[in-house]
Amino acid sequence: MKRALVALAVIASLAACGGDPDVVDQNTSTKSDDEKKQPEKEQGAIVDSGFGQGDDEYVGLAAIVKNKSDHAGQTVTVSFNIKDTSGEVLKTESQVDNFSWPGQELAVVTQADLAPGQKAASVEATLLIEDDGTFADDVSDDLGTADAPLVNSEYGGRVAKVQMTNPNDKILKNPKVAVVCHDSSNKIAGSGFTYPDLIAPSGKYADEIDVIVSASAKSCKVYLEPGLG
Template structure:
C-alpha cells in the first residue's frame, strides 16, 4: 500500500519537469494533512499555481469505513484540468492503514471542488489522521462556464440512524443540468471536518432548482453544519 501512491505520481512528476523546461504551465502537486483533533487548512499558495488544497479531513463511524475528503481551489483562469487527490489514512501510531484516491475535473474558474470517497481501513482499525496529496494536470484545459456555487444544508437525524443533510441545488443556466456532481463536507461544533458524502442527482431543470437529501453520510460524532459543493457532470 505504501508503494502505490509513489508509482501513481512517478510519471506525472516527470511530465512536470518537462513542462517547466519548455516554458509550459507545470502540473501542481500540493500536500495537506489533518488529524481527528484538527482539520488541516493549507497556507496561502502563489496565485500562479493552478490549484491548492484548502482543507482536508475525514470521518469514521463505528465500523471500518472512513470517509476522506479534500476541498480544492482552482487558481487558474482555465477549467477542465484533471484533479487527483490521493489519501493516506493513518492510525494513532502513524502506521499507514489504507490508501485511496479520487479523480475529478475543474468546471469553473475560482471553483471550490470537494473531492471525497470511502475507504476500508480493516476490522477494528481506527483512523487518526489523513494525508492528502493533490495533482492538477492541465492537458485538455479550456475556458470555463458559469459557477454552480455551494449550498448550505439542513442537518437532521435520519430515520435510519445517524444524520442526513438536505439542500437546494439551483441551475443558473437556461439549459438542463444533467448529472451534477455534488460533494458534501460536514463539520462538527468546533468547525473541524468530520465527514461527508457525495450525491449525483439526475437532472436540474433550466433556470430551476431541486432539493436533494443525502442517502448516507460517514461521520465522526455529529455534524453541526454541512456544505454542498456543486459541479456539473461531464
C-alpha cells in the same frame, strides 16, 4: 505543444476531524509553450481536508481544492492516506475530478472502508493537477454552494438535507452534488455525494444525501458541480 503537468503536493496531518494543511511544491515539469497560461505553481492548492468516521469501518474523506489559475478544465487528483494514532497508513484512497471554472473551490470527496476495528486518527492528502485539456469541454459558470442541515435518518445514520437551485438556463445532466460536513470548530468531519439524473433549467433540487461523519459533525456545505462528459 508540450503538455503542462502540474504536480502540487499538499500534506495535511490532521486531527480527528481535519485541520489547516501546509502547502509543499514537490515537483514542477518543464514550462508549457503556451506563454499565456499562468505559471504552473499557481494552478491550485488544497485549502482544507479531513475526514469523518462513525462507529464502523467506513470513512468519509474530503478535500477542498482551490483553482488559482485564470482558466479551467484541469484534471484534479487527490490521494488520501488514512493513518492511525501511530502514524501507520491504514489505507490509501484516491479520487479524480476536474476544475470547471476559474476561482472554483472544488469539493473532492470519496469514501474508504477500513478493516473491522480500525480507527482513523489523521489523513494525509496529496494533490496532483494536470493541465492537459482533458476536461476543457466541461467548463461552466459557477454553479454555487448551499448550507445543509445534518439530521438523523429514519433508517439510521445521518443525512444532509439538501436544497439547491440550478443557476443556468439549461439542463444540468448528471451533475455532482458533493457534501462536506463540519464540526462546531469548522473542521471537516465527513462527507457524502450523489449524482442526480438531471436538474431542470433554473430548477430546484432537493434530497436527503447519506453522509459518513464523525459524531462531532454539526452541519454541512453542498457544492454543485457539472457532471463528467
